[in-house]
Amino acid sequence: MADPVKFMVDGQHLQAPAGTLLINAAKEAGIAIPAFCYYDGISLQAACRMCLVEVEKTPKLQVACTLPVAEGMVVHTDSPQVRKARKGTLEFLLTNHPLDCPVCDKGGECELQDMVFRYGAGESRYRETKLHVDEKQWSPIVFYDAPRCILCYRCVRICGEGLGVAALGIGNRGAAAEIVPNKGDHLECDECGACIDICPVGALTSGTYRYKTRPWEMEHVGTICTHCSDGCKTTLGVRNGDIMRANNRDRSGVNDEFLCVKGRYAFDFNENPDRLTAPLVRTNGELKPVSWAIALATVAKKFSEVKAKGGTFGVIGSNHTSNEENYLLQKFARQVLGTSNIDHHRTGDVATLLDALSGRTNALAATADLYTTKAALVVDSDLAQEHPFLAYQLRANWRHHKARVYAVTPGPVREDNYGTGVRAEPGREFEALDGLRSKLAAEPELLILFGAAVKGEAIRQLVAFGDSLGIPVKYVCLVDYSNSRGASDMGVLPDLLPGYHHVSEAGLEPGMNCDQILSAPNLDVLWVVGANPLARQPLAAANAFVVVNEMFLSTETARRADVVFPAMSAYEKNGTVTNVCGDVQKLTKGAKTMGTKSDLDIIALLAKEMRADLGATTPEQVFEEIRTAVPGYQKLPFGVIETGGAAATSPLNGRVQFDPRPELIRPAGNTLFTSGTLGRFSPMLNSVIESPGALYHDPHHRPFIEKGSGQIVTVQDK
Amino acid sequence: MRYNEPSPLEVRVISQRFDLPNSASIDTYLANEGYVAIKKALDMTPEAIIEELKRSSLRGRGGAGFPTGMKWSFVPRNTGKPTYVICNSDESEPGTCKDRLLMENDPHQLIEGMMIAAWTIKSNKGYIFIRGEYRYLIEIVDRAIAEAYERGYLGKNLFGSGWDFDLYTHTGAGAYECGEESALLESLEGRRGVPRLKPPFPAVVGAFQSPTILNNCETFASVPVIIRNGGIWFAELGTPRNGGTRLVCVSGHVNKPGVYELPMGFPVMRLINEVCGGMRNGKKLKAVIPGGSSAPVLRAEECENLPYDYDSLAKLKTMAGSGGLVVLDEDTDIVAVALRTIKFYAHESCGWCIPCREGTTWLKKILTRFHEGGGQKSDIDLIGDLADNMLGRTFCALGDAAAMPTTGFITKFRDEFEAYLKKSQTTAPVPELVNI
Amino acid sequence: MTFSPELEARFAKLLKSYPPGRTRSAVVPMLLYAQDEVGCVSQELIEEVARRCGVTTLQVDEVIGYYSMLHRKPLGKYHVQVCTNIACQALGGEELYEHASRTLGLGNKEATPDGLISLEEVECMGACSWAPAIQINYDFHHLVTPERFDRLIEALRDGSYGKKAS
Numbered sequence A: 001m002a003d004p005v006k007f008m009v010d011g012q013h014l015q016a017p018a019g020t021l022l023i024n025a026a027k028e029a030g031i032a033i034p035a036f037c038y039y040d041g042i043s044l045q046a047a048c049r050m051c052l053v054e055v056e057k058t059p060k061l062q063v064a065c066t067l068p069v070a071e072g073m074v075v076h077t078d079s080p081q082v083r084k085a086r087k088g089t090l091e092f093l094l095t096n097h098p099l100d101c102p103v104c105d106k107g108g109e110c111e112l113q114d115m116v117f118r119y120g121a122g123e124s125r126y127r128e129t130k131l132h133v134d135e136k137q138w139s140p141i142v143f144y145d146a147p148r149c150i151l152c153y154r155c156v157r158i159c160g161e162g163l164g165v166a167a168l169g170i171g172n173r174g175a176a177a178e179i180v181p182n183k184g185d186h187l188e189c190d191e192c193g194a195c196i197d198i199c200p201v202g203a204l205t206s207g208t209y210r211y212k213t214r215p216w217e218m219e220h221v222g223t224i225c226t227h228c229s230d231g232c233k234t235t236l237g238v239r240n241g242d243i244m245r246a247n248n249r250d251r252s253g254v255n256d257e258f259l260c261v262k263g264r265y266a267f268d269f270n271e272n273p274d275r276l277t278a279p280l281v282r283t284n285g286e287l288k289p290v291s292w293a294i295a296l297a298t299v300a301k302k303f304s305e306v307k308a309k310g311g312t313f314g315v316i317g318s319n320h321t322s323n324e325e326n327y328l329l330q331k332f333a334r335q336v337l338g339t340s341n342i343d344h345h346r347t348g349d350v351a352t353l354l355d356a357l358s359g360r361t362n363a364l365a366a367t368a369d370l371y372t373t374k375a376a377l378v379v380d381s382d383l384a385q386e387h388p389f390l391a392y393q394l395r396a397n398w399r400h401h402k403a404r405v406y407a408v409t410p411g412p413v414r415e416d417n418y419g420t421g422v423r424a425e426p427g428r429e430f431e432a433l434d435g436l437r438s439k440l441a442a443e444p445e446l447l448i449l450f451g452a453a454v455k456g457e458a459i460r461q462l463v464a465f466g467d468s469l470g471i472p473v474k475y476v477c478l479v480d481y482s483n484s485r486g487a488s489d490m491g492v493l494p495d496l497l498p499g500y501h502h503v504s505e506a507g508l509e510p511g512m513n514c515d516q517i518l519s520a521p522n523l524d525v526l527w528v529v530g531a532n533p534l535a536r537q538p539l540a541a542a543n544a545f546v547v548v549n550e551m552f553l554s555t556e557t558a559r560r561a562d563v564v565f566p567a568m569s570a571y572e573k574n575g576t577v578t579n580v581c582g583d584v585q586k587l588t589k590g591a592k593t594m595g596t597k598s599d600l601d602i603i604a605l606l607a608k609e610m611r612a613d614l615g616a617t618t619p620e621q622v623f624e625e626i627r628t629a630v631p632g633y634q635k636l637p638f639g640v641i642e643t644g645g646a647a648a649t650s651p652l653n654g655r656v657q658f659d660p661r662p663e664l665i666r667p668a669g670n671t672l673f674t675s676g677t678l679g680r681f682s683p684m685l686n687s688v689i690e691s692p693g694a695l696y697h698d699p700h701h702r703p704f705i706e707k708g709s710g711q712i713v714t715v716q717d718k
Numbered sequence B: 001m002r003y004n005e006p007s008p009l010e011v012r013v014i015s016q017r018f019d020l021p022n023s024a025s026i027d028t029y030l031a032n033e034g035y036v037a038i039k040k041a042l043d044m045t046p047e048a049i050i051e052e053l054k055r056s057s058l059r060g061r062g063g064a065g066f067p068t069g070m071k072w073s074f075v076p077r078n079t080g081k082p083t084y085v086i087c088n089s090d091e092s093e094p095g096t097c098k099d100r101l102l103m104e105n106d107p108h109q110l111i112e113g114m115m116i117a118a119w120t121i122k123s124n125k126g127y128i129f130i131r132g133e134y135r136y137l138i139e140i141v142d143r144a145i146a147e148a149y150e151r152g153y154l155g156k157n158l159f160g161s162g163w164d165f166d167l168y169t170h171t172g173a174g175a176y177e178c179g180e181e182s183a184l185l186e187s188l189e190g191r192r193g194v195p196r197l198k199p200p201f202p203a204v205v206g207a208f209q210s211p212t213i214l215n216n217c218e219t220f221a222s223v224p225v226i227i228r229n230g231g232i233w234f235a236e237l238g239t240p241r242n243g244g245t246r247l248v249c250v251s252g253h254v255n256k257p258g259v260y261e262l263p264m265g266f267p268v269m270r271l272i273n274e275v276c277g278g279m280r281n282g283k284k285l286k287a288v289i290p291g292g293s294s295a296p297v298l299r300a301e302e303c304e305n306l307p308y309d310y311d312s313l314a315k316l317k318t319m320a321g322s323g324g325l326v327v328l329d330e331d332t333d334i335v336a337v338a339l340r341t342i343k344f345y346a347h348e349s350c351g352w353c354i355p356c357r358e359g360t361t362w363l364k365k366i367l368t369r370f371h372e373g374g375g376q377k378s379d380i381d382l383i384g385d386l387a388d389n390m391l392g393r394t395f396c397a398l399g400d401a402a403a404m405p406t407t408g409f410i411t412k413f414r415d416e417f418e419a420y421l422k423k424s425q426t427t428a429p430v431p432e433l434v435n436i
Numbered sequence C: 001m002t003f004s005p006e007l008e009a010r011f012a013k014l015l016k017s018y019p020p021g022r023t024r025s026a027v028v029p030m031l032l033y034a035q036d037e038v039g040c041v042s043q044e045l046i047e048e049v050a051r052r053c054g055v056t057t058l059q060v061d062e063v064i065g066y067y068s069m070l071h072r073k074p075l076g077k078y079h080v081q082v083c084t085n086i087a088c089q090a091l092g093g094e095e096l097y098e099h100a101s102r103t104l105g106l107g108n109k110e111a112t113p114d115g116l117i118s119l120e121e122v123e124c125m126g127a128c129s130w131a132p133a134i135q136i137n138y139d140f141h142h143l144v145t146p147e148r149f150d151r152l153i154e155a156l157r158d159g160s161y162g163k164k165a166s
């Protein structure tokens, strides 16, 4: 590395690598240079002129946000001249900015307010009228108030550069300039709300939050989004137990500041009036609210009876609940109920991948690798729809590090817009991969992400393909829900224990899988924890006693139940979840719904009621047990997770013995605007459903190859 | 057409063909030393061409007066990228109407100048960016380009040298800011005419991300005669460091306003009194705006013994700018001129940066109120201070172009502003301060 | 959208004028040339230009908002533009505009009910030495007095404009 550059800021001798922007170099040294338009990670604008500083031997004030530090440079960031410039700029800004701070959503966390407080003018010199333009609503979520807009273009850049959607532009010119949406008077976009959160002032406000609360009335709780498997960190703004908003403005977590429409706005299922708040027990054919004591006793009694007579249990776990809950559920099933009939809705063939990779190290990608890998290959997944954060991260890697991205998919995908896109039907992806072989082999390394269509033997074939390239390759099996990976790791499977050990190692026989449980005519008890399997397949055993842990009664499964336990959502409990890349992160209790309990508590209370000893039963205790008992989780650094970080699991190494049953792998099929059951109960999500096809690509440039055309076509070659 | 009578005091170098019949046609051009310089240039190395330009002390006629030879020498060679030659015929600086005549009366001279630039950097493509209002000139220049193609002066393998050069016109659509070189490039690329971050300068990263020579129309038009007659010859027409002649656009209260080609350093008072036939109606001179509306105004006294060239005007803290000289007589309402000037900049501010966007708007509002009789004594200092808060702090030079003349009017004619207050003040109450 | 053969030829030439992959460059010229034929920048035209140049309609919208000669609503068949910038102002440009406004009964950027004439106060248009100046569509008229202005308008109304020297 070249020698660092030496320079001086406000009397401090500093050094930084050549090319460092002065604004960042100063920040490193604790010297804050104010700025509106400068924003880490997106392009430079130098438009707001707030960051002007004095550089000795240059006649004019210099713009710190675009000025690279130079050897011997002497900078003053707080000279009288600089102070006058800042004050002057703020005065200019305020001439047309309405002073409606008392009713502005941004009041209290507005960058303009803060700047005026620090650097601004005390007295007005303005006698003219302010421009007025009416506020506009661009979508159910996005409102724009032009007079408040300071034209820093952050929204335009995050949408165009960050998301690759480019739904915002600039209209008019001069003092009449304003931000405009892509469809004249409305937006057609991902509705991710990144524009709103990145706005330094209250020009862009959210339909779900506006005029609801003041920022200081909320508690801010960092937890993990519950909608998809990407596991974005989100900060919930909670007031009186209700979630008012979600964002990741502190840029913590695996996702930097990214959140998709679901992460940022679809928390409203949590406050849906249809939430169950009392246990229900079927009496005389009808589900009636009862006390927790009665409900627990009813179930414990039934479980004990069936166990005593050697009856058949079926337990279906969840890919939404925490690792602790999944772990405890399989322990309860195997130890208390004495059954191996346990499974969950599998959305990816993780076990086969682990088996195919046995004996290797460094073959599983962590989330962070998506931002650093030199090249990535996406097979059979529309990331922007199914894994919005992974799509964002690959794009960020391309933007910031020029990573090459290849996509072999049946339909057009966003990656086509900047990478190499190849259209191939599922089943013919290996032909397409062969066509890419020489290019991929020329890469220094590769990260392969594959969707649910690649399962069973195809995974082994894919790994063989990776091996044949002769370069280091890492893999991500794209499972779908917020803790699909955790359910699999925790052994919510009929033939695998936690950590992918075969049940025979514990002297057990493999049990029935999900489909077998549902179609078993002799089933006595079905216990479904946070899932809705009856939406897909009816229950064969007409007389089975059905217990369901759920948030809503209107799922097919809950309506069939004999007892329904009102469950907490992920936003209401502590625990951990494991994301699609195997990174473990911590759930922190934010919201509250009276009358509900966590699935962990429900399992523990049932055990107690049945006088069984499960050992550890608090989230912390169970996590400790996981850390000692589950291979792959043993080395998890507790401190990292406890402080809100993400830590990679390493659930390897060695062959995995199991019955792969690829037909049980069923992708969730969620899009950017759906999220299984949760999505059905989010009024916000249902209000913005956009036509997903319209969002893929620029229709003018790229030939659209119809699905089912049987062609393999390279549509974009970069 | 030339629209005004020539003056015997002119030195006709780049306007020498203006009055010939069919002056725009290639035949007229060829019969009058046309396309001689490019043939000469083809035998010269790029260094030699640049050297000749440096010797000519030709400075950019677009506004900033940057030495042209030096600018061309900044274009990196052999980057593997294509290079471009762009002519700035956006001509939007109030007071300026010379590029119009160059394109209307002698388009081939411009084409030849651009060819020499292209040959110097081995460029294969050039564009003439013409403001949208000049539609008829696009037709004229397109016709000239077509003629040049027909005769083999444009296109493939020119003069058997193996070098290809294609030239096109490109229209603007109403935006002063597109005259700023980087905004022009944005506009050429199909976007809003908003300036680019500099550095890199267009010489290094210009049109289509590639090295580019970008000059004013008159600058290019001056090149053939320099190559033909030599840099020294051209330089000696003017004053030291201010080579050659330039087209001066005189407007306002003189008897014979018009565009005249004069040697650099020609005295301003002789220009008014002899070339332009003196002040209209025998009025007294009050002020001169010497280089387009961006140039700070001069009081009549300051124009005595003032040579019209870059350096002499710079000494008076104003500029020769685009060569537009507006002459104002004793009856002129300076407040009205200041208001009209800032109105223009407020209308043309692209809105990209805060000080320019908000500063021009605020100044326009104050001056409007002042002009209507609602002024206050404190407004005068406020105007000065706001202009000061813009100067040197905006993203591009448009902010300076708005601030400088405003400061000029306030400082040079403060007495008029003060007098204006007394005579105009209405009984209307002074507007209250608005909370900001 | 269908255009005249001349305009189509112009478009074809434009699209070939720029380096490969740079058809976006043609957006502004296409809009302006098409506006001259169609009368304004209609939504249909926006979509057509976007399609031909390979850009999004938002990118076209951004451009239209920026350039003062592009307009979404039709102006008069004859668009009369009066410059009032400093050189014209010095020689009566503002009074000429007032005169035009009064006699035509039009405010800035308004058109007569029959759609024949529209009026606009414009910035300097490069005729300063021959001020005050106006433009009718793309034709310059120099040294315009109120009387000459009235004669020009009369010619617009009786259809003789452009047919005899004015």
Ligand SMILES: Cc1cc2nc3c(=O)[nH]c(=O)nc-3n(C[C@H](O)[C@H](O)[C@H](O)COP(=O)(O)O)c2cc1C
Binding pocket: B059, B060, B061, B062, B063, B064, B065, B066, B068, B071, B088, B089, B090, B091, B092, B093, B176, B177, B178, B179, B180, B181, B182, B214, B215, B216, B217, B219, B220, B396, B397, B398, B401
């Ligand atoms: C706001 C602004 C407007 C300008 N307008 C023009 C113009 O209309 N014509 C022009 O040639 N240069 C104009 N310029 C100057 C150009 O940026 C550039 O310096 C010039 O075209 C370079 O050519 P030259 O070196 O031959 O002068 C303008 C500059 C600014 C800041």
Ligand code: SF4
Binding pocket: A034, A035, A036, A037, A038, A045, A046, A047, A048, A049, A050, A051, A052, A063, A064, A065, A066
């Ligand atoms: S504009 Fe500035 S100003 Fe804003 S952040 Fe920057 S330069 Fe910096």
Ligand code: FES
Binding pocket: B094, B095, B096, C083, C084, C085, C086, C087, C088, C089, C123, C124, C125, C126, C127, C128, C131, C133
């Ligand atoms: S000032 Fe009117 S044309 Fe220049």
